[in-house]
Amino acid sequence: MLCLKLAEELGIIILDPWVSWFKAASLPALVSLLLTPLILYKFYPPEIKDTPDAPAMAAKKLEQMGPVTKNEWIMVGTMLLAVTLWVCSDTLGIPSVVAAMIGLSMLLLLGVLDWDDCLSEKSAWDTLAWFAVLVGMAGQLTNLGIVSWMSGCVAKSLQSLSLSWPVAFVVLQASYFLIHYLFASQTGHVGALYSAFLAMHLAAGVPGVLAAMALAYNTNLFGSITHYSSGQAAVYYGAGYIELPDVFKMGFVMAIVNAIVWGGVGTFWWKFLGIY
Template identity: 75%
Template sequence: MSTLSPTSRAAPDSPSFSTPPPPPPPPPRWPGAKPIPLAVSLAIGIIFRFAVPKPSHLSNQAWQLLAIFLTTVAGLILGPLPVGAWAFVCLTISVLSRTLTFAAAFAAFTNEVIWLIVVSFFFSRGFVKTGLGDRIALYFVKLLGKSTLGLAYGLALCELLICPAVPSTTARAGGIFLPIIKSLAFSADSRPKDASAKKLGAYLIQSQIQSANNSSAIFLTAAAQNLLCVKLAESLGVKIANPWVSWLKASSLPAFISLLATPFVLFKLFPPEIKETPDAPVMATQKLEQMGPIKRNEWAMVGTMLITVALWISGQALGIASVVAAMLGLSTLLLLGVLDWDDCLSEKSAWDTLAWFAVLVGMAGQLTTLGVVTWISDGVAKLLKSFSLGWPAAFGILQAAYFFIHYLFASQTAHVGALYSAFLAMHLAAKVPGLLAALALAYNTNLFGALTHYSSGQAAVYYGGGYVKLPDVFRLGILMALVNIVIWGLVGTPWWKILGLY
């Protein structure tokens, strides 16, 4: 008679020790567009098209394109698809509905400014691939990094130096500065998502993202949205002579003073626990020794960018367009082997930017041509006039509205594509000097880049580092926004008067 051991058979009333069945698998995720954001985005356009009365002096084509544009903007905010994919879907709708011809819909894909942005993204890849960006940042840490405040200034000044040649703020944040800040923080035993984050990492993250706002504003080629602003301004008749130099003249004084103030102000508002960092220069020296002497490709990158920036500055006098100068620089890097074509093909952000920038620029241009932007701006101008406001007051109100409405946007470039033309037209209708209005809106497009953790690509990158808590992001975002507004107002107003902008 066989017997079973206690371990082989449980008593009838005893609990079973067998392995519980695995939980049922989660339902398969829908692989396409997110249903709710898709439905809301489409509903906004459909309701506007068929439920809102059309002004008599606007054509059906104009009203229908405005509805599609509102759907596009809603999708950029809600995100039913990645930005480029959603832009393409909306472009398809505009052609399928015969709102735009195929040629009109794709006309902006030959836009010089958009291709300048694309080529500039490739320069960013060159800085990261050659290690030149890391080397420059480490030199600043070595020179200024004996204190936490010195570290913050070193990183901020480094970004100011390289940003004219690296127009992607996200690339600068993710490819160069966040890795260095993490390394510095780890060396001080400052860890993400931990109480030790406030030792060093949290302050350096906040200082860098807030400083980057002013770095991006100071040079035309420091951020992709700057170039888009210039193009949209031109479509409304605001021509900026010698754009690179004119932009720098107007931005230099307020942006540089605000940049210098930012690390110090944050040092008081959001102080790090560690005030002295004597090991940071040592660490930077060690890493520079590991990198060895400056390599051939780094020298080639330096030389190419110096020539390209020189052509951007003097191109108008020489008859060389900015995009041609950029093409020459990229061709040089390809011929010298600093970049290869696979590097360009794999730069997804560049091709994505080409797709959705072209859609937004094309739609904005067509809305202007069809009279929609003029209709909106005239309505706002009449409202402001009813309050008996002069152009300075209208300027302040419109600039503030443009700035703080960014809480609704998850991208600076999406904000520009959606609202820049309309707000510039409102300024012009309120008799604000055109060049002043165009540049101030463009500068504000950079200054609101750190309002929230989603307000820009670099904000998302830095927040993703895990060093700063969300309440601190919002609190410091609004405080530093007000600091920037005050500095730019007090310094920029007389400076722009001297330059003759008004």
């Protein structure tokens, strides 16, 4: 959402964003989903490879949990409603923010959540605060001409090297990805660099929708390259099952794999869809 909002500030409007995002990501994401466990199994095999008691243990745990409660059914229904409203937001004319608020309001009114539950989600409030600040800052930087000035400087450098837009696309995407080794937050990275890099793509002649969506996909892909690259990565590392050198090693391996998949399969798929 933040990436799409920042893209709009630069005039890149993606119609029916959820469907467009899903269609463009479907094939490369499926390939990555199939390859990731195979590659990790090869390079980082599990210590235990045979768990014959797992089905019985799972069945016992499910029995201990008991049947699905009323609140859990309400949660499932609310999530389905919210996602449906989000997917069909353009058709129904309901902004995604309104869809989210409808879902939250239903959970509060039906007693699934209370306000203390909401207040305890510090990461959500942190994201909300940064989202507002970063979007506003990006808009002001664009209005003041700073982003266009910066992108113009980079574009001139790329033009001096006589780079075609596909080559410039690869260089800028790789730079955007690798710079994340210096960031401890995906949101912070997007807020600081997404608009600037998108403007550089546009100045280099890269099709706008292709540049905007590729940068957004990259933002998801670099979330696993280090133990601090995203909130999820920190949680996985904090569980204590993986040594720090292995995190960096496997993060780099999967970065290469994803670059090949999304740069190869993805670009052909996006060409087929008419994105560029």
